[in-house]
Amino acid sequence: MTGFKGSARYIADDKLQLAVNAAMTLERPLLVKGEPGTGKTLLAEEIARGLDMPLIQWHIKSTTRAQQGLYEYDAVSRLRDSQLGDDRVHDVNNYIRPGKLWEAFASQRRAVLLIDEIDKADIEFPNDLLVELDRMEFHVYETGETIRARHRPVVIITSNNEKELPDAFLRRCFFHYIEFPDADTLKAIIDVHFPDIESKLISDALRMFFQVREVPGLKKPPSTSELLDWLKLLVSDQLAAKALKGGDIREALPPLYGALVKNEQDVQLLERLAFMSRRA
Structure with missing residues (x-):
């Protein structure tokens, strides 16, 4: 066998x-x-x-x-x-x-x-x-x-x-x-699920996705399955996809963040991070 x-x-x-x-x-x-x-x-x-x-x-x-x-x-x-x-x-x-x-x-x-x-x-x-x-x-x-x-x-x-x-x-x-997949492995996984997705969208989404995962104190970092759900929404919403370009979670929550962030503590944490960054 x-x-x-x-x-x-x-x-x-x-x-x-x-x-x-x-x-x-x-x-x-x-x-x-x-x-x-x-x-x-x-x-x-x-x-x-x-x-x-x-x-x-x-x-x-x-x-x-x-x-x-x-x-x-x-x-x-x-x-x-x-x-x-x-x-x-x-x-x-x-x-x-x-x-x-x-x-x-x-x-x-x-x-x-x-x-x-x-x-x-x-x-x-x-x-x-x-x-x-x-x-x-x-x-x-x-x-x-x-x-x-x-x-x-x-x-x-x-x-x-x-x-x-x-x-x-x-x-x-x-x-x-x-182990949680690195960026190259995630790209390969994305290619399996979204073979026709634009490479620029993948690059922008992965950059912001890892920004969210690396926020200190996050109770529930987003997983691979949540990344795929988020990408599915971004593919169907061009305005949200455009909002990714040059985006930074230190300035604003990710578009359609409800697919990535699954509890109110983490939402509040990201909101405070963006607020403090804007004040600075």
Whole structure:
């Protein structure tokens, strides 16, 4: 099987390609960290597309439990059906709902399993999956069967660093941190999404984008995805695009800044910076 090399839709640098292929060789989960909006979730989609594998996505919430990834037993529905005299009640399999790990283990082809934003869950969540991800099997107590992986899935786990992950979990993963792209990489990403955009607009937008990111004390620096949203607006608004030329955030907020700056503290910070610069 050929390794992952990125794609025309996803710019993956050499370090990221190496991390993906190393994790696949070791048959360990790939834990990917980085700023929100740097393409961590999209990476799993592109691995699946590039290697022609099915993609199974498990998006984690604060209320998600590890057991839900294996299966859920609907005891309430079974009790209700027993009270109604439903014949389905005699087969417990009717009340077992397979989770995303079960789906990945049962896949006829090797699949990519995305466990997205694992740091949103309870601190014990990662540890509760250690045995299943190691052994690639789990037991269904209600039916007495053991579910084993037909093919070991490629497991991609993303984290936004909202909380620390347990050491025992980290030991079982191959780790990669996606650095924020430099200007040349961002230009390549922009070319993928906006192949016909004027080079002058790209240059003006990147200059102001990095000015915003470099403001000291900014609570939420704009990400790659926010840059792309901003460019989409600039392409459709010629007046805003013209306002970029020679613009400086020390004099005024960027045009259509709502695509870049996402909280009132940062807006106020940029406004104060422009006000103080004008007074000076």
